[in-house]
Amino acid sequence: MSTSERLIESTRELLWERGYVGTSPKAILERAGAGQGSMYHHFRGKPDLALAAIRRTADEMWATAEAVLDGPGTPYERITAYLRREREALRGCPVGRLTMDPDVIADDALRAPVDETLDRLREHIAQIVEEGKEQGEFAPGLDGEEIAAAVVATVQGGYVLARAAGSPTAFDAAVRGLLALLAPPTR
Amino acid sequence: MSTSERLIESTRELLWERGYVGTSPKAILERAGAGQGSMYHHFRGKPDLALAAIRRTADEMWATAEAVLDGPGTPYERITAYLRREREALRGCPVGRLTMDPDVIADDALRAPVDETLDRLREHIAQIVEEGKEQGEFAPGLDGEEIAAAVVATVQGGYVLARAAGSPTAFDAAVRGLLALLAPPTR
DNA sequence: GTCTATAGCGGGATAGAC
DNA sequence: GTCTATCCCGCTATAGAC
Numbered sequence A, B: 001m002s003t004s005e006r007l008i009e010s011t012r013e014l015l016w017e018r019g020y021v022g023t024s025p026k027a028i029l030e031r032a033g034a035g036q037g038s039m040y041h042h043f044r045g046k047p048d049l050a051l052a053a054i055r056r057t058a059d060e061m062w063a064t065a066e067a068v069l070d071g072p073g074t075p076y077e078r079i080t081a082y083l084r085r086e087r088e089a090l091r092g093c094p095v096g097r098l099t100m101d102p103d104v105i106a107d108d109a110l111r112a113p114v115d116e117t118l119d120r121l122r123e124h125i126a127q128i129v130e131e132g133k134e135q136g137e138f139a140p141g142l143d144g145e146e147i148a149a150a151v152v153a154t155v156q157g158g159y160v161l162a163r164a165a166g167s168p169t170a171f172d173a174a175v176r177g178l179l180a181l182l183a184p185p186t187r
Numbered sequence C: 001g002t003c004t005a006t007a008g009c010g011g012g013a014t015a016g017a018c
Numbered sequence D: 001g002t003c004t005a006t007c008c009c010g011c012t013a014t015a016g017a018c
Helices: A003-018 A025-032 A036-042 A046-069 A075-084 A096-100 A108-134 A144-165 A169-182 B003-018 B025-032 B036-042 B046-069 B075-084 B096-100 B108-134 B144-165 B169-182
Strands: none
Touching (some): A003 A036, A003 A046, A025 A036, A046 A075, A046 A108, A075 A108, A075 A169, A096 A108, A096 B096, A096 B144, A108 A144, A108 B144, A144 A169, A144 B096, A144 B108, A144 B169, B003 B025, B003 B036, B025 B036, B025 B046, B046 B075, B046 B108, B075 B144, B096 B108, B108 B144, B144 B169
16 A cells, blocks of 8 residues: 555544544554655645545445445335444444534535535435335325434434443434334334 | 633533543633633643533533423423424534543543433433323334434434534434424324 | 743654655 | 654643742
């Protein structure tokens, strides 16, 4: 793997573990096994490297989610698959957690990939809910955008509950609770 | 207000705005209008002061939530009141955001107030859901603990969506989505 | 109790050798 | 391209005067 690749991958790991404010160039370099010069040769500085890392993490998360949501099954089953997908709840969401980083929120360039990813995710789920309404799986009165927001929020909030408790249990409970409310009556 | 009070209040504000890692003793002292000596006289250091601040914020949040949840109305109405309560979605949850702070999660003493507050909140809502089941407002098949987890997760995740988008809209959408799913059929 | 002075360490970036 | 040396500044804490 090239030095620049190692820098990006190390940054992704550290951003996930410690966030933007908690991640220092020094820590990145140590993990990547590179010197100062390499980083400032390939990137303009910490924000530039972080942007590359965040973009990649966001793209990866979107691809994973899309694959599950576009899998086989009815709309309800596909949303269930998304919510039940294996997650390391205690690690939190590598994208969502960045929203609690003041320096990320303050920088439009850093926030953009986060915003776009969560937005696309909501829109995609909203469309699946609309499909479900057409097929009679969901009540016609439901608003796809609202249900999608609740689905994504449950996942993001599930991470908060799990990390607070130091146990993934609460994440799973939240998912089960939402799925119980969303379940078609004829099941 | 005493110096020690001003230190705690300044710390609460900064923890909310910038998190634990992003908050320096220097910034606290500047906001409180105090010198180094005052802080190290009243507190052993940053973690000790942060603990006092976190405890107070957690207690306050619990008191506010309890007041709304124990207000008038049916169980569904009380949960609705909790979810619809005025929130500054873009600021995030002063308690929940701490779960994304690596140094808070790594320190059991700092994490404890966060854990206890979210846990108590879930238990209280779970009990309200059970009441709603007894009164026939909620379907008997629902699990109170799971619904409560979904409710709290929706709020916490709503903050994530709002901060990502730079707008409170997504928070409100998630809340409306969950309430639509939770609504008693006979409304 | 509160202040200033000081200290050691690490963050973030630049310079220039190789 | 990558390295080390160096810089300036801010973080966190201690010491000691008042």
